[in-house]
Amino acid sequence: MKIGIGNDHAAVEMKNEVTEYLKEKGIEVVNYGTDTSESCNYPEYGEKVGRAVAAGEVDLGILICGTGVGISLVANKVKGIRAVVCSEPYSAKLSREHNNTNILAFGARVVGIEMAKMIIDEWLAAEFMGGRHQTRVDMIMAIEDK
Numbered sequence: 025m026k027i028g029i030g031n032d033h034a035a036v037e038m039k040n041e042v043t044e045y046l047k048e049k050g051i052e053v054v055n056y057g058t059d060t061s062e063s064c065n066y067p068e069y070g071e072k073v074g075r076a077v078a079a080g081e082v083d084l085g086i087l088i089c090g091t092g093v094g095i096s097l098v099a100n101k102v103k104g105i106r107a108v109v110c111s112e113p114y115s116a117k118l119s120r121e122h123n124n125t126n127i128l129a130f131g132a133r134v135v136g137i138e139m140a141k142m143i144i145d146e147w148l149a150a151e152f153m154g155g156r157h158q159t160r161v162d163m164i165m166a167i168e169d170k
C-alpha cells in the first residue's frame with residue numbers, strides 16, 4: 025500500500041505525525057506537501073496529490089490543511105477523485121463503503137492526532153461495498169464527462 029500525503033503550512037506537524045503513524049503500519053508514504061510553516065497555498069498540494077492518485081502513482085491520498093475543506097475541494101476538481109473531509113471516523117468508514125473515496129482529508133486545526141489516527145484507521149480498514157453504491161458512484165463520475 026502506497027499513500028500520497030499533502031498539506032499546507034497549517035498542517036506540517038500533523039503531516040509528520042501521520043506519516044510516522046502510517047509507516048509504523050507498514051504503509052509506504054510519498055510526501056507531496058510543504059515541510060515549512062511559511063504561508064503557502066493549499067491548492068498546489070491538493071492538486072499534486074489528486075493527480076498522483078488519479079494517475080495511479082499512489083493507491084490512496086491523505087490531505088491535511090487547517091480545516092481539510094480547501095484542500096479537499098481542490099482534489100475533487102481532479103478527474104477520478106472522490107475526496108472526503110472528515111472530523112470523525114464514522115463518516116470516514118462510510119465514505120469508503122458507500123462512496124469509494126480515494127482521498128481522505130481532515131483539518132489539523134479541527135482534529136487532534138489521536139482522532140486523526142482513528143479516522144485513518146476506519147477509512148483504511150473499510151472496503152467499498154459495490155452493488156447499489158456502484159451505481160451511485162458511477163453516476164457521480166459520469167458528471168465529469170458532461
Ligand code: RB5
Pocket residue numbers: 032034066089090091092093094095
Ligand atoms: C490556511 O490559513 C487555511 O485557510 C487552510 O489551511 C485551510 O484551512 C483552507 O481550507
